[in-house]
Amino acid sequence: MEGRALEEAIARWTGFRPAGPGRPFDLSDPAGRTLLEVKARLRGIRDLAADVLQLASRIADRPAERACLLVVASDVSADRLRLEWDRARAALRPGIARRIRLVVLDPRIAGFESDEPWVRRIREGLGKSGPAPALPPRPSPLSAKVFEIEKVLVQRWLLGHRPTPIHRLIRDSGSSYPMVARTLARLEEKGVLRRATDRSVSLSGFPPELWSELAAVSETFRRPLRFVDVTGRSGPRDLLRRLEKAKPPGLALGGVHAARHWDPRLDLRGIPRLDVSLHLSPGPGSLDFLKALDPALKPARDAGGEPLLVVHPLARGASLFRERPGALPVADPVEAVLDLLEMRLGEQADALVARLTDGRTG
Amino acid sequence: MSLLDPARVLENLRSDLPARHHRSFVVVGSLAAAYHFRRALASRAIRTKDADLVVFHAGDVRACQAMAGEFLDRGWTPRESYGSPRPRPRPLGTLPFIRLYPPGSRQYFIEFLGLPGNDPVAPKAITPVRLPSGWHGIPRFRFMGAVAHGPRRSESGLLTATPSMMALSNLLSHRSLGMHRVSQPLGGRKVLRSSKDLGRVLAIAFLTPREERETWAAGWRAALEAGFPRQWRGHARRCGLGLEALLRDPAGFREAHHAATFGLLAGLGATEDALRGAAEQLLADVLVPLREQAGAAWER
Numbered sequence: 001m002e003g004r005a006l007e008e009a010i011a012r013w014t015g016f017r018p019a020g021p022g023r024p025f026d027l028s029d030p031a032g033r034t035l036l037e038v039k040a041r042l043r044g045i046r047d048l049a050a051d052v053l054q055l056a057s058r059i060a061d062r063p064a065e066r067a068c069l070l071v072v073a074s075d076v077s078a079d080r081l082r083l084e085w086d087r088a089r090a091a092l093r094p095g096i097a098r099r100i101r102l103v104v105l106d107p108r109i110a111g112f113e114s115d116e117p118w119v120r121r122i123r124e125g126l127g128k129s130g131p132a133p134a135l136p137p138r139p140s141p142l143s144a145k146v147f148e149i150e151k152v153l154v155q156r157w158l159l160g161h162r163p164t165p166i167h168r169l170i171r172d173s174g175s176s177y178p179m180v181a182r183t184l185a186r187l188e189e190k191g192v193l194r195r196a197t198d199r200s201v202s203l204s205g206f207p208p209e210l211w212s213e214l215a216a217v218s219e220t221f222r223r224p225l226r227f228v229d230v231t232g233r234s235g236p237r238d239l240l241r242r243l244e245k246a247k248p249p250g251l252a253l254g255g256v257h258a259a260r261h262w263d264p265r266l267d268l269r270g271i272p273r274l275d276v277s278l279h280l281s282p283g284p285g286s287l288d289f290l291k292a293l294d295p296a297l298k299p300a301r302d303a304g305g306e307p308l309l310v311v312h313p314l315a316r317g318a319s320l321f322r323e324r325p326g327a328l329p330v331a332d333p334v335e336a337v338l339d340l341l342e343m344r345l346g347e348q349a350d351a352l353v354a355r356l357t358d359g360r361t362g
Numbered sequence: 363m364s365l366l367d368p369a370r371v372l373e374n375l376r377s378d379l380p381a382r383h384h385r386s387f388v389v390v391g392s393l394a395a396a397y398h399f400r401r402a403l404a405s406r407a408i409r410t411k412d413a414d415l416v417v418f419h420a421g422d423v424r425a426c427q428a429m430a431g432e433f434l435d436r437g438w439t440p441r442e443s444y445g446s447p448r449p450r451p452r453p454l455g456t457l458p459f460i461r462l463y464p465p466g467s468r469q470y471f472i473e474f475l476g477l478p479g480n481d482p483v484a485p486k487a488i489t490p491v492r493l494p495s496g497w498h499g500i501p502r503f504r505f506m507g508a509v510a511h512g513p514r515r516s517e518s519g520l521l522t523a524t525p526s527m528m529a530l531s532n533l534l535s536h537r538s539l540g541m542h543r544v545s546q547p548l549g550g551r552k553v554l555r556s557s558k559d560l561g562r563v564l565a566i567a568f569l570t571p572r573e574e575r576e577t578w579a580a581g582w583r584a585a586l587e588a589g590f591p592r593q594w595r596g597h598a599r600r601c602g603l604g605l606e607a608l609l610r611d612p613a614g615f616r617e618a619h620h621a622a623t624f625g626l627l628a629g630l631g632a633t634e635d636a637l638r639g640a641a642e643q644l645l646a647d648v649l650v651p652l653r654e655q656a657g658a659a660w661e662r
Contacts, residue, residue, distance in 0.1 A: 230639035231568060238572055295646050296639025 006040050006072070013125035014118040025058060025067065029118070035059065035067045041178055042074040045084045052088040056096050063095070070119075071104040071112075072126065073178055078109045085112075108176070140182035142213065147221040148316045149173040149183040150214060153203050155320055155334045158356045163200035174317030206357050218338045226300035226307035227290070234294060236274040239309055243276070244328055248289035250279040252321040252329040254312055258336035259348065261322065263355040266348055275310045275339045277331035279319035287311070312339065365407040366470060368397040369517065375413060375472070376518040378464045380432050384520055386425075387415040388513045390475070390506075394522040395562070395626055398514070399569045409625055412461070416475045416509055416523070417500065426491045426500060430460055430474065437465030438472075440495060447496025454488040457499030476502035477510055481592050505534035511585035525566040526578045527585060532559040533649075534597060536604030539614050549624040553617035560608050561621035561637075568622075568632055568640040572647065579651040598656035602649035609641055 007026045011018055016027040016036060025035040035058065037051055048069075055067035074081060081104070089097040103119055104112035105126065140146050152172045156164055164172075170180050184201055187193035192207040203210075243251070252258070255275025256268040278287070290297055293309075300307045312335060321329035330336070333356055340349035371393055376384065389397075391414035396403060417426060434440075440447075445458035460474040476489055488499040508531040509523035516522050536556040543552045553561075567575065582601070586594035608614050619634045 230633075230635040231643070232636055233568065233640075234572060241573070292646065295642035298635075298639070 007038055009125060010036075010038060010070075010122055013121045016118070023058075025055060033065055035065060037067065037069045039069065039071045040073065042071045042076055042081075045076060045080065048076070048081070048084055049088050052085075052092075052100060055100055056092050059099055060093075060096055063099075066099045066101075069100070069102050070122070071102065071106065071109075073176060074104060074106045074109050075176060075178065078111060081109060082111060106176075140179065140186050142186075142217060144221045144315070145173070145175050145179050146183045146186065147214065147217060149175055149180055150187070150210065151334045152316070152318075152320070153187070153201070154207075154211065154214070155332045157203040157206065158333050158353070163194070163196045163198075163202035165198070165200045169201065170317075172316065172318040172320065174315070206353075211353075214334075215338065215341050219342060222312050222338065224342065225287070225311040225313065227297040227309040227311070228300045228305045229294065229296050229308045230298050231296045232305075234296065234308060236272060236308065239274045239294060242293050243274075243289075246289065246292060247328060248293075250286070250319065251289060252277045252279075252319065252331045254331040254335050255310070255339040255343070258330040258333070259340055259352050261324075261330040262333045262336055263352050265355070266352060268345070268348060271343065271345075273307055273310060273343075275312065275343075277312045277314050277319075277321070277335050279314045279316075279321070310339075310342075366393070366396075366410055367407050368393050368400060371413060371470060372397055372516050372518040372520055372522070374464060374467075376520055378436065378438070380436065383429055383432070386429060387417045388510050388521040388523050389516075390414045390416050390509045390523040390528060392562070392625055395525055395528060395566060397516060397522055398525050399626070402569050403626075403630075409628060410470070413470055413472045414475055415472050416477060416506060418477060418510065423489060423491055426474070426476075426489070427493065430462075430491065430493055430498075433462055434494070438462040439465075440493075441471045447493065447498055449496055451490035451492070451497045454490060454499060457488060457490055457497055459501060460491065460493070460498045474500050475506060476500040478502045478504055478507050478589070481590050482507075503535070505531050505589075507531075507589035508534065508582075508585045511588060512581065524581075525570060526575075526581055529563045529566045529578075529644075530582045530585060530601070532563045533601050533605060536560055537600055538604055539607050539611060548621050551617065551620060553621050554614055556604055557608065557614050557617035558621040560605055561618035562626065563605065563644070564618055564637045564640055565622040565626040565632075567644045568627065568637060572643065575644070576647050578648045579655065582648065582652055583655055595656040598652050601652060602645060605641055605645065605649070609638065 007018060010016060011027060014027075014029075016029055019025050019028055019035070026038045027036040028034060029036075035055065037055055039047065039051065042048060051069050055069065059065040059067050076084070085102050089100065092100070102112050103114045105119075105123055149169065152169060153164065166177075166180060166184075170177055173180065175183070184193055187203070187210070190207070190210065192204050192210055194202050194204040196202070240253075240257070243253075253261075253275070254277045255273070256271045257275075259266050259268060280286075297309055312331075314335070319329075320332040322332065323329045331339075333352065337349045337352055340346075340352065372389065375389070391412070392408055392410040393413045396408040396410070417429065439462065441461040441463055442458065445456075448457055451457070461471050463471045478487065482502075482504045485504050487502045489502060491498050491500055508527045511527050513521040513523055536559055539554055539556045542555045544555055544558055545552075548558065583594070583598065586597055590597055608618055615634065615638065619632075619637050622637060623630070623632055
């Protein structure tokens, strides 16, 4: 629910009155003491600063009034929001800053909750109307977030999983509901999405066009980190031995090792590098493991030469790693295929996809 | 400085030395290192001038006298360019070391070094030895004992120090870089003594497979406990401070690289970055665990 429809609904649930055109706020309580500016979705920091300024200018000369900026969904992270909110308030006179507050209903943003009756009524009202937007979301252009969401869907399709509930897609991809909705709209537009009646979704088949698109942007969005061994004396086996011993958190084998896990018949001998996936969010994954692994590993850009280790950061909600008893986990098959493609091993990548999709039609 | 084939030199030593003394000493230094890495070095000749022999019973004056005497009887000749034998055993600092050319050759010479006792404190002690030509000295360096720990038998049957223990000995000997420079130029440069010795450590670390190097900490601890029963923890905790100083000192590191690539690593194309990487690996894989062991033992 967005814009005017949302304001009208809030007015119904709370008894607040619409402010009317030309006012720097959307609603006010019956006594006219609490002014409410409603943001169905906070898209960026610039919106926040502008809204705070508008509200401040309204209440500056009316000491009895208080203003509240109500955010239903936020594309801005909690940390960033906190930082910018503090900054915006710091620019105001204390007497005004004290009378402006921020309430965020988005459950992913902690620290701006409120249990006031009117806020509770809005939350209940939104819950009854469901999270589905009243208007169809705009299809999203391909971005890093979209890339992650689509990879999650392809991964689930490749492994023959059941359709994915949307809440799980939100969790696994680490994206907001609006972003997931826009991505699904994009996939629908391409004709490759199937929606189930229980608010689950899946790909309608193996989408070669989508796959090509993901492969084409893979390097741009995955941003692999390449490291060379400056001594020139270590090999991937040496690194693998040390990694298996250390088992750093948030790390999984990718590349040829993951590919061999998903298809042991693949011919991938003699590849002189080790690929790993590093889950960055929200787990403990960090590059700290590198120093213990091998202090002679230096960024390839600085040192030149062929990389011995390639780290693929995974910035999403769930790692989707496949755990293995007593061994490092392996990255999911999508990451494995993208690793192979990055190594110019297109034939082996095709063979892995063919093996995983063998006999499946949708 | 000559180009020598390490396997051939050891074979010559074996044939030129009385058989009953073959187990009385261990070959150390560049010759022993080059012999150990002969496959990695593709049997390349190495630049060296001497074959350092650590004599196990160097503290036993009579045994040393007898041993050196026998060498001379078999045609070994003194190398006296570093000083003539003295008529008296004092002062110790003026005594020349025992350096002998093999029979009929001046391609290289052997030098007698001695083992220190337990928990030695002085950096260097000298044992005076009387030979027919006059008084000589056998130096016993404080940290030389490590090289006699777990020596390997070469194909010639002679004992050679392991690269790991030579690295330990050099690391212990240099806790800082100091100012002292070598007397004989290496490739035209009189480098810091510490850079030369630590450059040897870097060369050994570079040539040793990492999996093997990871086992060094346990051996180093055993050698320290054997040589310094009362002081090993302190030595273990300070071991490698000179290497860390070298990593922080670009000029010193350049000299270490020069010394390593002029000697053991000649022709292998080892860059400064490569040796720096090897040094960092050595710190992480061996020195940090060794220090942790010493710290943990101290706590108990």
